[in-house]
Amino acid sequence: MAKVLMKGNEALAEAAIRAGCRYFFGYPITPQNEIPEYLAKRLPEVGGVFVQAESEIAAINMVYGAAGAGARVMTSSSGPGISLKQEGITYIAGAELPCVIVNIQRGGPGLGGIQPAQSDYFQAVKGGGHGDYKLLVLAPATVQEMVDLMGKAFDLADEYRNPVMILGDGILGQMMEPVELTEQNHTQRTEKPWATTGAKGRSPNVITSLFLDPVELEKHNLHLQTKYDRMSQETLWENYKTKDAELVLVGYGTSARIAKAAVDQAREQGIKAGLFRPISLFPFPKNALQEACKQANHVLTVEMSMGQLVEDVRYNLEFKVPVHLYGRVGGMVPTTRSVLEEVKRWVNSGEGGGNL
């Protein structure tokens, strides 16, 4: 199929339809409004259901209900709305139901602003709500990747019976790029014998996150943990010129693209720079990161936050290489030039070292 020019938000929405999503519950917030706008028109055309709920809290609980009934369902929002959804998300994770949640990040904290940010990283990868749970978190960097990861997100959700988050940002949501949408939906269809579809002729299925008996609840938590450990086989990443890199930039989403341009400019000036881009943020591609940083004297994260990804990078490199941060916040976006300045600063600092 020929390529078309589409906004990230719209491409994501169309990809969800093609992945078999037939239920969407949401509440408007910039910069992700094109997702519900698109689905409000498209879902009825394919026999699906679109509901603009009275609040984010209502929306995520509608997702909980639809997921419990075995539907392919998703919701989308941005920072403040995702915060409101946290109660529902932890219930869904606790009840082990599949769904897709999109966060097109904007500047925070609080109401913050509406320009792009990446400051919801911790909230996304560490759980977000109460209790010990994890989401699978995927971070696309192009409009095409937003499309490609959507089908994967639904498959992973079904396979692990777990919410999957697609973590984008205002730029990815708003920008237009050429995109190829596959005609066929290539996603896997998993049987859902656990779904509450009416108990006629079988014993009832129970969907709950309530375990009043501590013995049972501990058992449940241990079971969840095994599942999160098993997810480590789902890591995704991209290496760009890391083989001989003495300085490795690490970034995801929009920041990774800016960092990539900085790598090219650094190479032109004879600096051996490379980029490691985690695509799955949870599970974090630890081994791949260590491999990419083998020759590195310095590692520099580029992110639109005051320093969140940087903590995971330090932890996953086991503090063996100095890891620095270049962050812009509040809707300000790093420029290639400023990233390059940082690269030069660390390369010329003479410090560093350490080997993996």
Place this chain on the structure above:
Amino acid sequence: MSQEIILAGFGGQGVMSMGQLLAYAGLVEGKQVSWIPSYGPEMRGGTANCSVTISDEEVSSPIIAEPDTLIVLNRPSLEKFEQDVKPGGRLLINSSLIDIEPQRQDLQVLKLPVNELAQEKLGNTRVSNMIILGAFIELTRSVTLESVLGALKKVLPEYRHNLIPLNRRALETGMKVAKTEILHLRSCG
């Protein structure tokens, strides 16, 4: 080859659609493109801008800090973006609405009174943006007129295809005026 363009003006002047058309024309030619709008609490009459990259290679960063070309349709846009243009870059000015001179001396500057041109030559000021886009095509040859027309067919819904001839004339007007201006600039040395 890569061409980075910032297009800016008042909301309602067709800045966003001009940028989209340009990106789509690049796509028609099989190039790599990206389009990023300014977004926010914006409205008709407020300022609006978008960034377009057209490249033979993968667009690494779609964020444009230093455009090769700046197209401005109103004065606040010139004041906001002029200092960002790459040294020796190009500046296209809508002189119908911009009554100040650019500060930079190193830029190739093209001034076109597109509102008057649209009214006088085409009897419709709503195609002013297409005149300046025509001038851009003539000046940079980043995309061809045919590609832009091909893109128009894709961007406009079928029932608006009757507007394509008018848009074609507007683009051609811009190209013609730009050609004359460029020759004039060259002869002035």
